[in-house]
Amino acid sequence: EAQVTQNPRYLITVTGKKLTVTCSQNMNHEYMSWYRQDPGLGLRQIYYSMNVEVTDKGDVPEGYKVSRKEKRNFPLILESPSPNQTSLYFCASSPYLGTGGYEQYFGPGTRLTVT
């Protein structure tokens, strides 16, 4: 089954404790992206990747890191989480063949709470 998986689905952590949220897709998509969803703000793009070793900042990259060492994986790293990073996080992937307009396939989400 074609899908985007995220782990963990739920995470409660404390301020300053490094964490990684994994994202994996099995559709051989070039493009992957991370979003956070907050009430009243919709989804905001954190980072995206056009292909292996190619990443760029989205709208709200502060406090986050990413890496794209393999085409299927795009982990989101919070090196020193703070309470304002409490949010619902989504990973998404899509084909990218030199132009845009492709459907993004979203993972099920990771609910992160930082105390």
Place this chain on the structure above:
Amino acid sequence: AQSVTQLGSHVSVSEGALVLLRCNYSSSVPPYLFWYVQYPNQGLQLLLKYTSAATLVKGINGFEAEFKKSETSFHLTKPSAHMSDAAEYFCAVSFTGNQFYFGTGTSLTVIP
């Protein structure tokens, strides 16, 4: 600067009534435009998209949207609401194909 605006954070319609969810974007150049739906405790899934082909776009579950360049709008409609349409709807735009901007969402309630 906000690139996409969804008017109305909550919309309620009666079952069988017309659904109209509004989306306006800020750009002089027509972007790629999308409508996504999010059911409770799930990720987003695509309803439909505009990519400079036909201005009237048909999507899944009976939804459609019309791109109006003069109004910079991409409103989502469905002629007859069903209980299963209750969900959160997001309009999204992309100008470059790699950065995406989502609206703040519209929660649709369908009244039996």
